[in-house]
């Protein structure tokens with residue numbers, strides 16, 4: 001087997017001996033001294049494909065994250081050993097580039113790096129971690145250049161898109177639905193972004209018929225909330241345990257495609273997406289302050305994979321993204337929450353649900369609401385469990401709801417959600433409680449006159465519903481994409 005060192009951009013592949021697993025650490029000796037890494041830092045161990053074994057060689061790939069070091073936050077290292085305790089490390093061994101990462105005649109592989117996601121680390125993770133790893137694994141395991149390699153692939157094993165605007169991922173998604181030739185090929189989209197990138201893919205096309213072979217999304221969690229990623233990996237999380245990025249990289253190289261459950265939220269005529277854009281890029285409809293303009297776009301439906309809300313949650317997302325609050329950075333969420341809880345506005349609406357298997361709507365018996373949230377996922381953030389019964393990639397919608405119980409009790413509910421989702425069991429002595437139900441469909445008819453209280457939130461996108469208008473949420477049969485999930489969760 002050829003030397004891995006010459007096949008990779010990694011600066012150093014370090015030869016080590018006497019590899020062992022001791023007390024949760026991987027230990028070895030190097031030049032007579034003993035060294036170790038935390039086992040949670042192992043990404044995978046490359047081993048020769050069984051049929052090609054001529055001499056034993058294992059490449060142990062590890063990632064240490066040091067967020068405090070702004071110059072070198074992602075430290076990838078590769079150690080070469082001729083012997084490892086294979087039984088103890090079995091789960092990490094990779095013997096081939098998985099089919100979903102092979103770019104060739106029957107499969108396209110795209111990498112999308114979302115430059116504005118989260119704190120903007122996607123480019124760095126791509127350049128310092130994923131690209132060198134990919135190159136290492138492809139070279140080491142005898143993968144050669146794609147026969148279709150062209151300028152876009154740079155002779156490597158994928159096509160790379162680095163986002164330049166909010167439209168980049170949406171345009172990419174549109175192209176998936178428009179080309180007949182592409183439609184019959186399978187496709188993997190390695191997406192370095194938060195939830196927004198997934199939302200862009202889900203809503204990139206107005207067309208209702210997806211390609212015959214559903215494209216596969218492989219997601220690395222590089223946004224702020226990363227609700228979809230945390231919810232799909234939740235059962236693997238330990239404290240301390242591997243970081244989300246380590247989990248994401250393990251899933252990319254060892255995961256299994258699974259259906260991505262998708263809902264559709266449909267709106268009455270007159271509903272509009274509301275955004276605030278930099279004036280320089282906007283087709284202004286009404287001016288807000290000096291720097292931003294409010295943009296409105298008619299919308300009949302949106303697809304999503306995370307959450308649809310009306311009430312406190314939607315208002316919090318909307319109002320913290322207005323120009324007045326954006327200037328306050330991350331602090332704005334707390335500030336807006338405080339303001340909203342002070343008012344504890346009762347949202348006038350009729351909410352009805354269709355229970356699983358039923359064709360009849362059943363009203364939630366109250367005229368005013370504080371919180372109406374329909375979700376496909378368990379977590380909106382790693383530690384914020386909004387629906388504890390939701391399991392990864394389960395095709396089940398759940399509704400969490402409560403009435404205008406006042407600011408203090410609303411705060412109590414939110415804090416309990418940070419305690420493993422215990423909010424869903426809350427009942428107060430006056431008979432108020434948090435409702436939590438599995439549903440097939442949710443209908444919200446909004447009866448507010450003031451537009452401030454007519455905002456709904458669909459995976460972060462704000463839609464204003466006209467007074468007396470409604471929104472319905474139900475599963476989108478057949479889905480639009482597959483997603484790569486940890487194989488251990490699908491066993």
Ligand SMILES: Nc1ncnc2c1ncn2[C@@H]1O[C@H](COP(=O)(O)OP(=O)(O)OP(=O)(O)O)[C@@H](O)[C@H]1O
Nearest residue numbers: 116117118163164165166194195196223224225226
């Ligand atoms: N260069 C860019 N200019 C403008 N918008 C961009 C650019 N690159 C990416 N975007 C958009 O920014 C959004 C980033 O959202 P994303 O969800 O990935 O990050 P986030 O909001 O920090 O995380 P989360 O939604 O998980 O909390 C996406 O919709 C993406 O299309």
